[in-house]
Amino acid sequence: MKIFIFNFKRCNILYAFGLILQAFVLQAQTDSSAFKRRPTDTTQLPLNMDAVYNRPFLQYKKIPVALGGYVEANTQYAVTNGVSDGFSFQMKRMTLFVSSSIHRKIKFLSEIEFEDGTKEINIEFAALDVQLHPLLNFRGGVIMNPIGAFNQNHDGPRWEFVDRPLSATQLLPATFSNVGFGFFGKTYQRNFVWAYEVYLTNGLNDRIIGNVSNRTFLPATKQDPDRFEESFNGVPLTTAKTSLRVKKIGELGLSYMGGVYNKFQDDGLALDKRRRADVLAIDFNTTLPGSGTTLITEFAWIFVDVPDTYTQQYGSRQHGGFIDIVQPIICRKMLGFENASFNAAVRAEYVDWNKGTFRETGGNIADDAFAIVPALSFRTSPQTVFRLNYRYQVQTDLLGNPASRTGAIQFGISSYF
Amino acid sequence: MICCTLLSLIACKKAFPPAIPEEEVLDGPIDGLTAQEKQQFLRGDVAFNDEVFTANKGLGPLFVANSCGSCHAGDGKGHPFTTLTRFGQTDSTGNQYLHAGAPQLQNRAIPGYVPETLPAGIGFSKILPPANTGLGLLDAVSDADIMAMADPFDANGDGISGVPNWVSMPAYTQPRPGAMPLGGKYIGRFGKKGAAYDLLQQTANAYNQDMGINTSFEPYDTYSHLEVDPEVSNATVHDVVFYLKTLKAPVQRNVTDEAVVAGRQIFQSIGCDKCHRPELKTGNASIAALANKIFYPYTDLLLHDMGSGLDDGYTEGHAQTSEWKTPALWGLGLSKQSQGGQYYLMHDGRAHSIRDAILLHGGESEQSNNNYQRLPQEDKDKLVKFLESL
Numbered sequence: 001m002k003i004f005i006f007n008f009k010r011c012n013i014l015y016a017f018g019l020i021l022q023a024f025v026l027q028a029q030t031d032s033s034a035f036k037r038r039p040t041d042t043t044q045l046p047l048n049m050d051a052v053y054n055r056p057f058l059q060y061k062k063i064p065v066a067l068g069g070y071v072e073a074n075t076q077y078a079v080t081n082g083v084s085d086g087f088s089f090q091m092k093r094m095t096l097f098v099s100s101s102i103h104r105k106i107k108f109l110s111e112i113e114f115e116d117g118t119k120e121i122n123i124e125f126a127a128l129d130v131q132l133h134p135l136l137n138f139r140g141g142v143i144m145n146p147i148g149a150f151n152q153n154h155d156g157p158r159w160e161f162v163d164r165p166l167s168a169t170q171l172l173p174a175t176f177s178n179v180g181f182g183f184f185g186k187t188y189q190r191n192f193v194w195a196y197e198v199y200l201t202n203g204l205n206d207r208i209i210g211n212v213s214n215r216t217f218l219p220a221t222k223q224d225p226d227r228f229e230e231s232f233n234g235v236p237l238t239t240a241k242t243s244l245r246v247k248k249i250g251e252l253g254l255s256y257m258g259g260v261y262n263k264f265q266d267d268g269l270a271l272d273k274r275r276r277a278d279v280l281a282i283d284f285n286t287t288l289p290g291s292g293t294t295l296i297t298e299f300a301w302i303f304v305d306v307p308d309t310y311t312q313q314y315g316s317r318q319h320g321g322f323i324d325i326v327q328p329i330i331c332r333k334m335l336g337f338e339n340a341s342f343n344a345a346v347r348a349e350y351v352d353w354n355k356g357t358f359r360e361t362g363g364n365i366a367d368d369a370f371a372i373v374p375a376l377s378f379r380t381s382p383q384t385v386f387r388l389n390y391r392y393q394v395q396t397d398l399l400g401n402p403a404s405r406t407g408a409i410q411f412g413i414s415s416y417f
Numbered sequence: 418m419i420c421c422t423l424l425s426l427i428a429c430k431k432a433f434p435p436a437i438p439e440e441e442v443l444d445g446p447i448d449g450l451t452a453q454e455k456q457q458f459l460r461g462d463v464a465f466n467d468e469v470f471t472a473n474k475g476l477g478p479l480f481v482a483n484s485c486g487s488c489h490a491g492d493g494k495g496h497p498f499t500t501l502t503r504f505g506q507t508d509s510t511g512n513q514y515l516h517a518g519a520p521q522l523q524n525r526a527i528p529g530y531v532p533e534t535l536p537a538g539i540g541f542s543k544i545l546p547p548a549n550t551g552l553g554l555l556d557a558v559s560d561a562d563i564m565a566m567a568d569p570f571d572a573n574g575d576g577i578s579g580v581p582n583w584v585s586m587p588a589y590t591q592p593r594p595g596a597m598p599l600g601g602k603y604i605g606r607f608g609k610k611g612a613a614y615d616l617l618q619q620t621a622n623a624y625n626q627d628m629g630i631n632t633s634f635e636p637y638d639t640y641s642h643l644e645v646d647p648e649v650s651n652a653t654v655h656d657v658v659f660y661l662k663t664l665k666a667p668v669q670r671n672v673t674d675e676a677v678v679a680g681r682q683i684f685q686s687i688g689c690d691k692c693h694r695p696e697l698k699t700g701n702a703s704i705a706a707l708a709n710k711i712f713y714p715y716t717d718l719l720l721h722d723m724g725s726g727l728d729d730g731y732t733e734g735h736a737q738t739s740e741w742k743t744p745a746l747w748g749l750g751l752s753k754q755s756q757g758g759q760y761y762l763m764h765d766g767r768a769h770s771i772r773d774a775i776l777l778h779g780g781e782s783e784q785s786n787n788n789y790q791r792l793p794q795e796d797k798d799k800l801v802k803f804l805e806s807l
Contacts, residue, residue, distance in 0.1 A: 079433035079434060080434070081434055081435075081436060081437055082433075082434065082435050082436020082437065083436065084433070206472075206528065207471075209528070210471040210472050210473065210476075210527070210528075211469075211471060212468075212469040212471060212474075213469070214469040214483065214484065214487070262528060271529050272528055272529045275528075307528050309525060309526050309530075309531065309532045310525060310526070310527065310528060311480075311482065311483060311525050312498065313482070313483060313487060358496075358497070358498050359498075360496075360497035360498050360500070361496075361497050361498070363757060363759075366757075390432065392432075397490060398487075398490075398498075399490060399496050399498070399755070399756065399757035400757040400758055401490060401491065401754055401755055401756075401757060401758070402437075402754055405434035406434065407432045407433040407434050409432070
């Protein structure tokens with residue numbers, strides 16, 4: 001018996017996307033001056049959860065549909081312990097989003113991502129939002145699980161770094177979206193805004209501990225081709241987040257995501273006990289008023305009930321996080337761009353894929369990585385960024401043998417369009 | 418400031434971590450492979466080091482580890498985490514516990530299955546993974562050369578009586594050219610008891626027994642005991658065998674260091690080299706780069722009675738329970754790099770230093786152990802320096 005089924009037909013949304021795009025192109029051919037850029041909202045106190053709507057969109061006359069997207073491409077030269085595969089050019093991803101207002105209180109937004117060329121096509125977001133009350137909004141469809149802040153606020157052009165943070169892609173499965181529904185709400189007071197989100201979605205599966213990454217790996221759940229059509233085990237994944245932004249101080253987010261990941265029963269037959277995977281994350285960001293320095297940080301803890309009789313290669317605890325510091329150096333008209341800025345930034349990040357000790361020896365299980373990434377970025381406007389990164393990463397295997405060291409120079413561009 | 422750091426990093430070569438010198442690592446191919454051979458080496462490298470088995474890919478249901486590389490990290494020695502347990506055989510009449518999952522304990526299982534446990538009161542050996550380097554050279558030593566080192570009745574009266582392990586060969590392996598069988602049994606040369614005839618048998622067994630992955634060579638599942646479809650192709654198995662054969666021999670370091678030179682002398686003078694033979698040679702070999710080479714593994718590929726301390730009450734083939742094959746000592750000094758920074762020596766890793774390993778030598782090697790203990794401290798240190806240079 002399936003307890004919960006969230007079902008989503010992907011082909012329909014792809015088709016709809018095609019139609020909308022076509023309509024836009026046709027309109028553009030007839031009258032391009034009628035297009036208006038809908039700028040991002042900078043008046044309110046924006047939260048990470050607002051990132052999906054708070055993007056530059058292109059709108060045609062009064063048509064209630066707006067279109068947007070971004071691209072990310074880069075080149076990199078990396079050397080690991082003296083060995084390099086030379087230069088490579090990477091088309092990391094292209095994302096298209098379409099938003100439409102069906103009613104003053106009903107909005108639809110969808111986001112489709114083409115990753116690594118067209119190797120992966122994902123629906124990142126395709127949800128209907130219905131406002132019942134500012135503190136009670138319904139959201140249903142393909143939802144971005146609000147675990148950590150990066151997952152909600154991952155658009156390439158917003159970051160000074162070519163690579164996504166390790167903790168967001170190696171521990172948390174950014175970008176992680178699933179079919180389901182839930183509620184969110186917000187309240188604005190004079191000096192702060194407080195928000196919550198709670199969703200039930202499809203979610204985890206046993207690839208978490210059965211994957212070729214050879215470690216406990218939440219992102220492996222995304223390899224299940226059926227995950228938009230049915231739940232793996234009939235138990236919904238719960239994701240909840242609460243955020244508080246206090247004026248002049250910053251935004252603090254606390255999030256939780258958890259559910260059963262294994263197939264504990266099939267066709268009514270019990271196969272195993274229910275095994276859970278639970279995630280806690282904390283995120284914080286702020287911009288210092290005087291210097292304009294931005295600080296963004298996030299840390300996540302993962303707990304997975306791995307059977308004792310399975311291999312310790314797949315750990316039951318993981319943790320990791322990152323801290324980004326971005327310092328604008330020059331903000332003025334440069335090279336003919338009105339709102340240009342030149343920034344220096346640095347990211348420090350750490351992940352431990354397997355916290356714990358070997359049963360056989362009591363010695364530490366390593367399987368961890370540390371990286372430091374100084375960066376320079378040039379923004380022609382907040383929407384477009386050229387970035388130059390240097391990455392130094394030290395990674396240690398399970399047994400704690402001498403680490404492999406990687407140095408990489410990365411240059412990339414990311415822009416909304 | 419960050420800006421300057423970045424620029425100076427780019428300008429500076431240190432931005433890119435340098436290669437680790439060849440003699441400091443165990444992996445990499447032998448010299449002299451043709452382009453086609455290098456490609457096969459690379460294919461084997463991927464299958465050995467990168468291929469991770471999951472339940473979907475056939476792992477288990479019972480297993481010990483999920484990839485060759487998990488147990489043989491960097492092609493070096495293993496760790497207690499990846500140690501195998503074997504049980505059920507005490508003499509040459511064979512294993513009496515095949516019905517109970519012997520010879521190898523599959524102590525892990527995919528979710529939903531129960532792994533094996535040891536039958537009560539049974540003798541067993543814990544076996545730590547050895548390094549996989551230079552195996553093609555050891556494979557190409559002629560049977561005649563091995564027999565010439567054997568001295569089953571201690572004819573020379575030195576207290577050392579090495580014997581080959583006479584093993585039954587599985588149907589899928591071919592005898593080497595010039596093989597010298599005895600009563601239908603052949604000289605085994607891989608594994609700590611020398612119970613595997615060649616690298617094909619070792620590999621097919623590893624897939625089957627260590628990971629629960631079936632091949633056309635070893636098609637019986639360790640859980641159901643039924644013949645099942647191959648989960649890895651013959652081509653992949655052959656690539657892995659080729660990879661193992663063509664992994665380079667460890668390169669000695671600090672060869673001219675005074676202490677090392679002196680240590681080498683001491684190694685000989687106290688009789689370590691009677692079993693740990695410094696020099697062997699290969700005969701003809703199908704891979705040209707392996708043929709007619711002189712090399713320095715520090716083994717005689719023979720079994721020796723190591724005394725009661727190392728007798729676990731378990732054996733394989735014709736070996737006695739107290740007998741172990743002399744392990745090659747090449748690469749010894751690099752062991753820690755694949756064992757998580759600490760030595761685990763002897764068959765089960767019970768020795769945590771080279772000194773401890775020597776002190777565990779009993780039986781045929783007791784004399785050399787006594788000789789070692791009588792050495793002045795400074796000579797002991799030189800001996801260890803030499804062993805670490807290997």
